[in-house]
Amino acid sequence: MGGRRGDQGDQAAPGGGRAAATRARLLAAATRAFAARGFARASVREVCGAAGCNVAAVSYHFGDKAGLYRAVLLAGFERDAALPPPDDPSRPAGERLHDLVAAFLGRLLAPERHLHARVMTRELVEPTPALREVVEVAFRPLHGRIRALVRELRPDLRPADADLHTLGVIGQCVFYRHARPALDLLHGPDALGAADVPRLARHVAAQVLGGLGRHDLLPLPPPQGHSDDHPRPRRAAARRR
Template sequence: MKSTAPDAPSAPGRDTRKQRSDGVEAREHLLLAALRLFAEKGFAKTSTREIAQAAGANIAAISYYFGDKAGLYRAVFTEPLGSAKDDIALYDQPDFTLRQSLQGFIGSFLAPMKQGELVQQCSRLHYREMLEPTGVWAEEIDKGIKPAHAALVALLGRHLGVARVDDDLHRLAFSITGLALQMFITREVIESVRPRLINTPKAIDLWASRLVDFAEAMVAAEATRRQSE
């Protein structure tokens, strides 16, 4: 006999949680598909229809999650690696030793390298943006990189006992940043010549530790130079 009892009520919030989970997954698929296509073809030559098809999504989902193609591109450019200013608190702390500050700076800088293919696509997208600028890179320099650079300059000045920022402090900060940046730029070369140096998270952590050593030596050299003047 068929029961006439009402259906059992759903668990509170269960459907909402499922919808949110599905939404996060759909948005992520769009981001990853867009990253690959934008990196390969650039902003102008990539259509929203292509992106939606590659993500297995309805084209209207792009408008829903990102507003438009430009909003999607901005999210693709900034979200996977984050903005440089987001990591400032990891190294710019008044009670940190110089090594702790350098560990925080270089460690956070290299952390994305552990994401493998994702970070390679992000690097390709950044190169393409420099060649075919849309304005997003200039915006990140102004709002993300400049504040992060200023924080690094300031903490180096504190540890060197330099009261007034000068060009040599900027040179030192750019040089330390370059130690970490070169791993992104030369990744494919490293993988061809000595892949075991970066093919595991542990290997990347070891390299980060070595870069901290090198950066400490650079700061020491700068201190010696200033004392001899």
């Protein structure tokens, strides 16, 4: 029997990258499967079928199914590490909050990025032993950034209330990912999807700023007039900045 590796971090495959290619196909297929059906319900036969390799490849390259799952999560962490826009303290806090929400929502919904986000947010609902790492690496840092902006916008807030505002933002965003099957039934299959990320981000940001009593900092003119008289055309110009 060949030497098992069972872990990542190796290189110099004498076989000319053939093994690395199998590994990559397996990782991609597993990402799709875990995103679509979760850890428990995605089967290694299904993953290997999609990757075009034998079931034994999972134990050979990743040790076992849980190792494959961990590798999928790790790849998601690495891919997302550079994603969120670096915070620029010189800009207005309201705009920075909006941009952070937009980046988070994009990660949750945009077609090229949503797979890893699905795997990670599924952990929140259906935890595996990897939940702790997801919380520490992905959830808590995001929570911290939003919370810092909330406190910057309203320094007088009690910590516990800043937490509630923060979780409100995260909860609204995650809902558009988690509840997708139900939203498809409620609003039609294409409503409130990736194409609506700018609109959703604008709304969530305006919502939390309003809840903080900082209507003055709406990063964008609200799409609806509140006390004015002229009805807005549907595609009003007023792009941001």
